[in-house]
Amino acid sequence: MATLTESPAVTAAVTVGSPLSEAGRTAPPSVPERPPATGVGRRLAHAAGYLLRRPGLSLSLLFLLAVLIAAFFPDLLTADNPLRGDVTERLRGPSSEHWFGTDQLGRDLFARMVHGAARSLQATVLAVAVGLAIGATLGLVSGFVGGRTDAVIMRLVDLALAIPALLLALALITALGFGTVNVALAVGATSVAAFARVTRAEVLRVRTAVFVEAAVSCGARRDQVLVRHVLPHSWGPVLVLAALEFGTAILAVSALSFLGFGAAPPTPEWGSLVADGRDYLGTSWWLTTMPGLTVVATVLAANRVARAVEGERGTGR
Amino acid sequence: MSRAQSLRRFGRVRTLVIPVLAAALAASACGSDSAGGAGGSPKSGGTLTFAFGSDPTCLDPQQIQLSEGLTIGREVVDTLTDQDPKTLRIVPWLAERWDVSPDAKTFTFHLRSGVTFSDGAVFDATAVQKNFDAVVALGAKATLGYAYLSGYVRTVVVDAHTARVEFKAPNAQFLQATTTPSLGFVSPASLSRTPAQRCSQPPVGSGPFVVDSYAPNQRVTLSRRTDYAWASPLARHTGAAYLNKIVFTVVAESGVRTGSLKSGQVDGISQVSPQDALGLEKQDLVLLPTIHSGIVSNLHASPSPDRPVLRDPSVLPAVQRAINRKQLVDTLLNDDFKPATSILGGNTPGHTDLSSLISFDPAAAKKLLDTGGWQPGRDGIRTKDGRRLHLDVLWVPSGFGPEQSVLELIQQQLAEVGIELGVKRLSLAQFTPLYQSNAYDLFWARGTTRADPDILRTIFGSKKPAAPGSAQAGIDKLLNDQNATVDTTRRNQLVEQAQRRILEAGYGIPVFEQTSIMGFSPKVKGVTFTAHSWLQFFDTWIAS
Numbered sequence: 135m136a137t138l139t140e141s142p143a144v145t146a147a148v149t150v151g152s153p154l155s156e157a158g159r160t161a162p163p164s165v166p167e168r169p170p171a172t173g174v175g176r177r178l179a180h181a182a183g184y185l186l187r188r189p190g191l192s193l194s195l196l197f198l199l200a201v202l203i204a205a206f207f208p209d210l211l212t213a214d215n216p217l218r219g220d221v222t223e224r225l226r227g228p229s230s231e232h233w234f235g236t237d238q239l240g241r242d243l244f245a246r247m248v249h250g251a252a253r254s255l256q257a258t259v260l261a262v263a264v265g266l267a268i269g270a271t272l273g274l275v276s277g278f279v280g281g282r283t284d285a286v287i288m289r290l291v292d293l294a295l296a297i298p299a300l301l302l303a304l305a306l307i308t309a310l311g312f313g314t315v316n317v318a319l320a321v322g323a324t325s326v327a328a329f330a331r332v333t334r335a336e337v338l339r340v341r342t343a344v345f346v347e348a349a350v351s352c353g354a355r356r357d358q359v360l361v362r363h364v365l366p367h368s369w370g371p372v373l374v375l376a377a378l379e380f381g382t383a384i385l386a387v388s389a390l391s392f393l394g395f396g397a398a399p400p401t402p403e404w405g406s407l408v409a410d411g412r413d414y415l416g417t418s419w420w421l422t423t424m425p426g427l428t429v430v431a432t433v434l435a436a437n438r439v440a441r442a443v444e445g446e447r448g449t450g451r
Numbered sequence: 452m453s454r455a456q457s458l459r460r461f462g463r464v465r466t467l468v469i470p471v472l473a474a475a476l477a478a479s480a481c482g483s484d485s486a487g488g489a490g491g492s493p494k495s496g497g498t499l500t501f502a503f504g505s506d507p508t509c510l511d512p513q514q515i516q517l518s519e520g521l522t523i524g525r526e527v528v529d530t531l532t533d534q535d536p537k538t539l540r541i542v543p544w545l546a547e548r549w550d551v552s553p554d555a556k557t558f559t560f561h562l563r564s565g566v567t568f569s570d571g572a573v574f575d576a577t578a579v580q581k582n583f584d585a586v587v588a589l590g591a592k593a594t595l596g597y598a599y600l601s602g603y604v605r606t607v608v609v610d611a612h613t614a615r616v617e618f619k620a621p622n623a624q625f626l627q628a629t630t631t632p633s634l635g636f637v638s639p640a641s642l643s644r645t646p647a648q649r650c651s652q653p654p655v656g657s658g659p660f661v662v663d664s665y666a667p668n669q670r671v672t673l674s675r676r677t678d679y680a681w682a683s684p685l686a687r688h689t690g691a692a693y694l695n696k697i698v699f700t701v702v703a704e705s706g707v708r709t710g711s712l713k714s715g716q717v718d719g720i721s722q723v724s725p726q727d728a729l730g731l732e733k734q735d736l737v738l739l740p741t742i743h744s745g746i747v748s749n750l751h752a753s754p755s756p757d758r759p760v761l762r763d764p765s766v767l768p769a770v771q772r773a774i775n776r777k778q779l780v781d782t783l784l785n786d787d788f789k790p791a792t793s794i795l796g797g798n799t800p801g802h803t804d805l806s807s808l809i810s811f812d813p814a815a816a817k818k819l820l821d822t823g824g825w826q827p828g829r830d831g832i833r834t835k836d837g838r839r840l841h842l843d844v845l846w847v848p849s850g851f852g853p854e855q856s857v858l859e860l861i862q863q864q865l866a867e868v869g870i871e872l873g874v875k876r877l878s879l880a881q882f883t884p885l886y887q888s889n890a891y892d893l894f895w896a897r898g899t900t901r902a903d904p905d906i907l908r909t910i911f912g913s914k915k916p917a918a919p920g921s922a923q924a925g926i927d928k929l930l931n932d933q934n935a936t937v938d939t940t941r942r943n944q945l946v947e948q949a950q951r952r953i954l955e956a957g958y959g960i961p962v963f964e965q966t967s968i969m970g971f972s973p974k975v976k977g978v979t980f981t982a983h984s985w986l987q988f989f990d991t992w993i994a995s
Contacts, residue, residue, distance in 0.1 A: 218863060221782045238726075238783060238856050239863075312876060394848060399874045400859045413724050413852035415706045 191442050194435035201432055204251035214245035217400050225418050235420040247428055250402035254387060257318040261383040264322025266376050269329020277337030278360050294327035307395045314397045321386040325379050332375050336368035377440035381433045388429050404429050493977060497993035498696040501719040502708050506668045506701050509650035512632040513586050513593050521632050522985045523671055523699060528635030528656035531560055533683040534982035539800050539902055541626055544683045555621035555937045562612045566681050568638035569661045576614040578639055580606040585642045592646050598909055599628035621935030624905035631983060659692040659989050673697040686989055693992035705852055712736060712970050719975055723968040724852040725785040731970050740787035741984045743965040744799040745901040746910055747791040750844060750960035754913060754923060755889035765823025767957025771809050772816040773868040779860055780963050783853045787968055791961035793950050801904035801946035808954045809961060816868045833869035841871040845894040847882045858895060898965030902982040904946040905934055911953055922956045
């Protein structure tokens, strides 16, 4: 793992998806024969080569790009109204006109999936952000301060880890009430413990590094040392965890929405679309299959990308 | 796979909540008489396995309000009278005959002799007295029975076989109430248990079956009484029941229930969803649709005077006219369902076809709103004095599949005339306080089963005296008058006026007649329904 790396190198390495373990070296070993041309061109060529050797990763990135477009510019992908349908067109199977078929009220399922992407993704991002912000802060304080504070926080984290994530989310949502934001907060809260643990482990390691001791002995204030020296050197693995957590969070958000805790009808969400189709499982398979496959594909793509960020040794997978 | 397990576990928790809700919204059950094929001669023996969609939650027939519990209760307790599901006439059962005083305040029952409870105790006038006293003592815990006994003064034991029930005010609906398991009789010994014990422990009744065991959320096992000899005159045979055992299981997911029936794991299921019905019929399984008597599925409007949009005189009448009931039934349900023609179901005594009052007429709805000063806004939703024409409907999912789609289609239909309907999905815990304080615009009521028009008083009568001269005060008077009238013709006239007033004021927006579809394996014969549309397995037998 990178320890004595300079920040710009880390950024570049992460951008092209190169393993973090290589980030510490000043010149990436994969392109030593290239002349030291313009930085941008070299990086682009590197990225293209990297992606070409990994078709799975490229597909995943393309798919995530489509999902992001759906989330932010849904009208680019579909012209159909997700909330109003033509009841005479109800329960039609997938066709060139309705890619995912139509539901029991004649609404285009593809349009509902596309418009549902925004809510589902917003909830996911919010969930990961909540987990990251609270978890990393707790871990940072716990690892850096140590002593009793550390003991108390870590025992609380033990407690949180002992409760199954979905169960904890359900308990929280019951207290908070239904709705997309509440679903996101509940899911986010369940990942706080994992973020705290990973951050603390990194901080413990960095805290004893020579340059931190140097900073302390030079008379730097504790909060300055924490923010300027410890934090930048410990957030690598935490960010990787956040990327990994993204896939899990999509699944958890969809699960809660499936159970009916999400947005009020008729607003579409991925999970609730699967749930709505359940009663038609025997007659209209596409109502559950299409949204289900989309969720699966998104989770797989997010995990693939997260693994690339984490750093993979093998190629051509 | 722990996630999948958690999901499943949670699914179960939810189904626990749903039945209770159905009770809070309305006591639900199913309706009419039918038979799952009567061919061949009945033979004794065998076990029937029947899957419910949710747990009965309580086994005490006097406390339970859910159709699951009442179905079980119907097998375990007998009642003073029975009601013919076809003619709706009240016939003798444990009471051989009865006298009603002209003011409907005193009811004298002459009891049958030789009836015993399954613990050996004798059924007599004292048992009647103890049971009715116990129902009144249960109070709110026995929601249905307590309402039936409203104004109860006492039961006088005239002699061992004569009991006289006295009320302080006229109570014309009481005789019909004595046909329901809610006023069924349990052994005096079991009355000494606490209400919670009575719910969780097998009830001791005088009915054809005895509860052997109850595992909450799993199954209830019943076995027959071989010495049973006092079947209702409406039954098709006398003596003991044909079935040796009945096992009621709980299968929450509708698709799984259908699959269990198809694969032969169970012999019958409740709540077949309309879209699965066709597939089951193709497989030669028997479907028994029953239309409920009582209040139809409707949007129930809050009686609160503090809701300006709802109380605007043009709004609820416009909603009444903007709903296309036929489209709802044709699109989301099947032929077994009927669009409502009044707030009372078509097979309820006193029902009047008032479809002209509630027919789909978007032009009339728009005109009402125009006249009321509601102007269409830029997004099509009307406004008045800067206030949006927005109503919220509270909905606690009940497990009846098409319900959400029904609300979404109503949402679309109302939007056509410029009314914005928000659907708020709530848990029972969230719903109850809002319901009790009338802090809502509308809520989705699945329907309340009762084969007597007095159900209107239960649902639409005000708990506190309404303001004199208000529409509610007029409705209250009609509802109280009908309960004080023994003469059927006169009573039905009052009931008709009450239905008319309720529809005109829009206190209840009827949608469709509540229907249950039961599915059975073809080998199950002789399934019957009570007038309250609870399944009855006394005449049921299994063909080889």
